[in-house]
Amino acid sequence: MQLLYRNDLFLKSGLLPESTYAQIDKMSKSMNKSFLKVTLNYAFLSRLAYKEHILKNNISFYQFDYTQLFKLKSEFSKTDFDFLLDHNLYPVKLENGKVDLIIADPSDDISISKFKEYFLLDIETIHIAEDLDIVKALHMTYGDAILHKAVFDLYERDNKSSALETFTLRQVLVLGGIGVILLTFLFIFPVFTIISINLFINLFLLFAIGFKFLLTVVGAKSETIQKISPAELGNYPDDELPYYTIQLPVFKESEVIYKLASNLQNLDYPKDKLDVKLLIESDDEVTFNAVKNLKFPCIFDPVIIPYSQPKTKPKACNYGLHFSKGKYLTIYDAEDIPDSDQLKMVNALFNKLPDNYIVVQCALNYFNKTENFLTRMFTLEYSYWFDYMLPGLDGLGVPIPLGGTSNHFKFDKLIELGGWDGFNVTEDADLGIRAYAKGYKVTVLNSTTYEEANNAFYNWIRQRSRWIKGYMQTYLVHMRNPMKLFREVGWSGFWGFQFFIGGTFFTFLAYPILLLLFLFYFFLTLDISESVMGSFNTDIINFFKIIFPDWVIILSVFNFMAGNLLMIYINMIAVFRRKSYSLILFAITNPVYWLMHSISAYKGLFQLISKPFYWEKTNHGLTKSHNPDIK
Template sequence: MGDFNINIYRKELFVESKLLTNKQVSEIERIKIKLNKSFLKTALNHGFISRYHYNKVLEGFKLPTHHLDFDKIDEYKSFSDNHERFTLFLNSLIFPIEHNNSVAFVVADPSDVNNIRLVEEELNVTVTEIFVTNELDLNKALHVKYGGEILHKSVFHLYENDPDSCAIETFTLKQVFALGVLFFIFLIFLYFNFIDTLIGVNLIMNLFLLSSILFKFMLTIHGSKTELESKVSKEEIDAINDVDLPIYTIHLPVFKESEVIQKLVWNLNSLDYPIEKLDAKLLIESDDEMTYNAIREMKFPTNFEPIIIPYAQPKTKPKACNYGLYFSKGKYLTIYDAEDIPDSDQLKQTYKLFNKLPDDYIAIQCALNYFNKSENFLTKMFTLEYSYWFDYMLPGLDSLRIPIPLGGTSNHFKFDKLMELGGWDGFNVTEDADLGLRCYAKDYKITVLDSTTYEEANNDFFNWIRQRSRWIKGYMQTYLVHMRNPAKLYKSIGARGFFGFQFFIGGTVFTFLSYPVLLLFLLIYICFRSKWIEMLFPDWLIIISIVNFTLGNLIMIYTNMIAIFKRSSYALIIYAMANPVYWLMHSISAYKGLHQLITKPFYWEKTNHGLTKKKN
């Protein structure tokens, strides 16, 4: 290392500036050695100092600066051709550049002499000039410059290694051909026997709708048997020695979430887990200036590491999480949304349960519920739905050993097995449900845990429609992907899993699509009595339809009523009666999702968070 003529030492930069105390410096030194990170990276990402105040102190030293131009990042000379060197630059917070026909370093911490020397040795150069820049800008420049190979893996790894499991192709040629043949047969039947064909279609739709509802009711009953079970006791949690705990990675995918970043920091601080063993990654798209600037200007310490994801399509949550996998260090990994409030001991509970389960269990799904359940009609209905889904239906699937479609957050994985599965499908907009099916197809198992993460329920109708249409579209994608080869699926997950998949994934989509059609048929019969109508809707079919609608709605109303008991949400019981209206809202979302499946299958419709006025 050459003579930089810069006399910036750690004591001056961090202690004399009152950013840190001597005790905190010692604690950071201890953690950084364990994690093999630079002093500054440890201090910023483990809640010791804020980026805003560090940058203000750094500006006071009047050091030579260098503006990293992201629009011209490709023009910078490349000094890395492998992931290991890229990781070294990230951990050292050093961006090498060519300057005045020699190598210079752009750094975030000019006092970090050890890492400057380490990178000099790695590049086999002697640096005579260093420049200082904002740590977050340096981080972004490194990812944009050197993250291309990892970005490619994040998007295409599953497709290149297991194309049959990837949703990059919405309809395969065989599926298009099969659908075409079925439609042609339908037209032939219509031509030769118009009335009986329509009656037959109506009857099949009615019977499948009722069967799907009865299947979900059966799951609810089975799930209710486990209502009071606890897989991990408080005594077991209390007996855990923090020294024995492994590093736990948390993925925090965000997009235009500046309004909830502050809540996210508070919620992470409430987790009962050693700070040096938390590997929290805030996953930010490189063009998300709103969130990026919110983090840079944050005036209090954070306990997450920003991972800036270079631009690429599709711009989806699974792609972002896949990118984060290559920088994750945990034995276990979970995902939380920005506004999530998990039980404080959730990580310890999943750690303990993983150690109690057989080795073939590689994922644990925790329950989701809402902290703003009483805000308006929509949040109340949403809470009822999540309550019976996570508290009863998923435990029902678990007890019957039927594949569990994972929820969007609070699913915990064995990291090595997640990598073995190829991560998430970046082209599937319900990547969680798809991954749950792939786990079972590879002979792995998932279970559920009675630990809750509280989220923000959608309180806006159009925002809810956007979110739900994406979910249902993703279920359509998942069904099409896994039904490319029905015989293979049957063989891999067995008869129980296969038929459970038909009713739970396929049945959910079919229910929402068919419900308004069958309701319309019934209304046509009631409102427009004529000879033709009576021929199309004979009395026996109308009786079946009325019984089907009455029984189906009563079952779902009853299911919603059951949902209130575990969480003692008795004030919501009257809203269970509104389930038929809530289903029509789902049908609107389903048809929007079907349209998008055909026109823009990979489009990730953004759900806005931070809209609630309720305090969490």
């Protein structure tokens, strides 16, 4: 086809003002990216406006058949792949040794000339396609090797650190041996065995809850939270700030993609220093089409992940790593609203910390906290988790399990660690432990990212069951060799891991059992039980008194009551740092909220065995709150 002149297409037509045109041209040359790539990915022009403008010029778009994609005979390196992506070019090999070239900008003679020089190939015909269609075709054609690395790199580097194998043979044998021993003791010494199991559960729960209370006390000291003053931010002018990568993994997020684009515009960071990767699964047509038809400019570079299993967030993020270029990297979820100066604060903090600090975790909280019971309880939980628990872990020098978003990495150290485990459904918590085991440090920062609190019961159960299943995965992975873990993280780190990671899911699994025993025992001791159960009542009570002597009952009742009271108290004090005093009375309902966690825990345990890598999708954009109550 006949190429257009760039001035005619963008400038003389009035599509871009002259000052903007000059700015894009300067950025294009400095970044070595095509003019259109910069225009669309750095919020100068919306994709829909550009598409409509092209159609007005009587140009039809090339339609890819993604089931019949062609390759050049030569093997492409990562550098070749990057070149094609940076210039929006897709070559189709012809039988005569020439190529048809598919481009997104009919005025881009510069990229065409660069292609000829780079590959030493002659072009027969030029076709025009939408930029996202070209990006998708490139990733589906040339992304296989990178995709394999995104899924299996950690396993191939160190299979003992990957959750690909849920239970190792050694763990199966140990668990099987413990089961046989318990059954044997239960048969020979039934009373002693039942009392011992009850005592173990109660003591472990007591220590786990007590440890969380200790974390709350330590975390309440404000000095454990790293602070950056406005004056310190002023020490880093915009032209000296580093390149910063933001990964945005999305899956069927058309409901919030517009909010996402808007939220990114509010970041106080130089536009030309941002490397924003929007990670879209190749079979997610809903999100893909929503991005193609965005009506306003957006700051992100779409990356299309070729189809593969497992379909998990860490796999997508690992794939995105190979196209990321920042000195630092962070992850935001689709509905996130980070503090506008968060990136600048992280940069300032990294510059004042010792080199062995490689991750900064920012706090998470919710913008729809008063919408219903679930959002209020979720807000209480996140408030004590990020405002007290994680600072408490930081203060005690215990490994910090990272949150799923707003964790900021030194990019080179993230690559050194092997990225995320593509098979772990709480890849963030696992990575925090692995970083600590390698001698690196994680700290927390007093900057907040606001999310949408889950406001639907079944959606909440799906989300929480995945989290708890991931904690089980993480525990199994790092306890494959307990002595090795002890040597790597030390005494405090080892026991902190037992009570924080192990204690979290163990507490939720044990809670309904203790509650039922607690209620059943008191039911049997009430006068009403005799009329309900008749003559069998005395025999049953005598049996329970044998297996639950008074001292065990006293311990169980104390543990049950103390545990609930401590968690209610922790939830109550969580409101003070955020000044969310209207939530304080909801802390009393924490025992009900714990039962919901128990339902999720048993669902997660079942899935750990039946489908360990299954990523239960959390639906976003469900909130009815149109005026986010961010404070």
